[in-house]
Amino acid sequence: MAKATTNKPISKTSAVVQDFLSETYLEASxxxxxxxxxxxxxxxxxxxxxxxxxQRLVRQGLVRREGACGLVLSEAGERIALRAIRKRRIFEVFLVQKLGYTWDEVYPVAASASNYLDDELVERMNAQLDRPARCPHGDPIPTRDGRIQPITDARLSELADGAQGVVSRVSSHDGDLLRYLSSLNIKPGMPIRLVSRAPFSGPLRVRVANGNFHDEHVIGSELASKVWVEVEH
Incomplete structure (x- = not known):
């Protein structure tokens, strides 16, 4: 395994490199x-x-090429990636809880600004927010020492008819998509049940909690693949 050739602090790593490494980590996940x-x-x-x-980051020992896996992060590269993801997701929570942003607005703001935030500032934000475990989209926030909560949920599109649970996260930052899901009350923390699906990758009928009532909606399989559910067993 290639070794990193730099001892540069993570907070001093360029925003471009932080983005590259964090997106590599997320794509692999x-x-x-x-x-x-x-x-x-x-x-x-x-x-x-x-x-x-x-090629540049291979020379720096932050990534390597590995056959069918494509690009793979080194230990040093993964450490930088998780730190960048932590900063971005904490900042997203801060934007929602303290500045009144909605979950469909925060990603572009956080993606463009979080890499430039001082590490200590982010930790103070985290303390003010009472150390949230997940971002507004439901993704787990890595710990300060680089650990991340194991993910045990499943895509809504892959559940069996009759399966139910709680929406855990949405793997999209598309504003229009998130606003549409909000209009259906499909967002992290909401109970959901897959009622039925049409054959041949057809649409799904789902039942979603709405106060004391339950609403049924029909959504496409592609949209359902962006919604993740912690299934009740």
Missing amino acids: ESGRVSLRALAARLGVTPPAVSRMA
Whole structure:
């Protein structure tokens, strides 16, 4: 394994590198592998630009290329990635709880600003927020020492008919999508039940708690794949 050639503090790592490493970590967590094309789509840049950055970070010992897995973070690279993810998610919670943002508004603000925040400032925010475990979208916030809560939930689109549980997270930062889910009361913490689904990847009928009542909605399978549920057993 390549060793990092720098002892630069994580807080001094450039925002571009923090973004690259954090998105590499998230893509690996969601897809199991990290291709240059997928990473380019996440970062909003071209595959050649990702390739050049990857070569640079390989030389620095922060990533390596590993066959079918594509790009893999080194221990040093993962440490920087988790720190960047922690800062971003704490800042998202701060924007919602202290500044009145909604969950569909926070990601672009946090993504553009959180890498520039001083580490100590973020820790003071975290203390003021009473150390939240998850961001507004339901994603777990890594601890200060780089540990992250194991994920045991499942995609709504993959549940069996009749399965029920609580919405744990939504794996999208698309504002229109999040606003639509809000209008259906499908958001982290809400009870949900998969009533039935149409065959051949057709739409799903779900029942969602709404006060003392339950509403039924029909949603597409692609949208349902963005909704994760902690299933009752």
